[in-house]
Amino acid sequence: MSELIVVLAVVVAIAAAVRSTWSPCGLSMLSTITPMGERGRGRRFSVTAAWFIVGAVMGGLTLGLGAAALAALVSVAGPSVAMALGLASVAAWITAGSDLNVVGRQFPNHPRQVNEQWLDRYRAWVYGAGFGWQIGVGVATYIMTAAVYLVVVLAALTASPLVALAICGFFGLVRGLAILLTARITTPVRLRAFHRRFTALAEPVRIAVIAVQLLVACIAAAAVWGVVAAAVSLVVVVVMVSMARRTSTRPVRDAGVAVAG
Secondary structure, three states: OOHHHHHHHHHHHHHHHHHOOOOOOOOOHHHHOOHHHHHHOOOOHHHHHHHHHHHHHHHHHHHHHHHHHHHHHHHHHOOOHHHHHHHHHHHHHHHHHHHHOOOOOOOOOOOOOOOOOHHHHOOHHHHHHHHHHHHHOOOOOOOOOOHHHHHHHHHHHOOOHHHHHHHHHHHHHHHHHHHHHHOOOOOHHHHHHHHHHHHHHHHHHHHHHHHHHHHHHHHHHHHHHOHHHHHHHHHHHHHHHHHHHHHOOOOOOOOOOOOOO
16 A cells, blocks of 8 residues: 555545535535524534534445445555556546546536425434535535545555545545534624635635646656656646636536535
């Protein structure tokens, strides 16, 4: 197992989890579970948030079961560290290219939101843990960045099922902890102010996550092929960004309709 791949996987897990907090329809868990909203439903935010975080971790571990199975297969295949890092670099280039939309096509984004009818039908621990699981598993609702796929690939390339499981569980934890950002939203004024700031951060965070993927690709390539690879990687970055700018003017296909958002 390469310690570098583990480190890169953890960094990507954080980036992917942060980016996944946003939603293309403008609504997310940060609009749904707040102290103000829970008070209106006769529930306590602290209890719902705790169940949400537990559910998110469980969701991440569920994703981790798939990654762990892949890691077991990688372990059996027994690739060298250099080969694993090379594959990590290629995977990061591909996912970054998807987020940049360099060829006008992207990975599936699974256009679905959680069902908000749960809020009126079920107890706080049910919708808290249920929403958390769907958020933490990473692929049950809108996939905001291809970095989510990269998390699974890098976790598998560790060739350790336990490490792969832990990495995905950590992804779920970071996703779940995002709910604490709403802990001080107790009035409509605070809610509006929060969402203005949150919306303004969407594009900078998107760019930052793409940058993380490109950096991971460059680091993994340099670790395998040296300084020359690093120089070539910088050229590839410039080309990909240039292609992304050209394709950004093309029509974008409909992302789909949320189930309940």
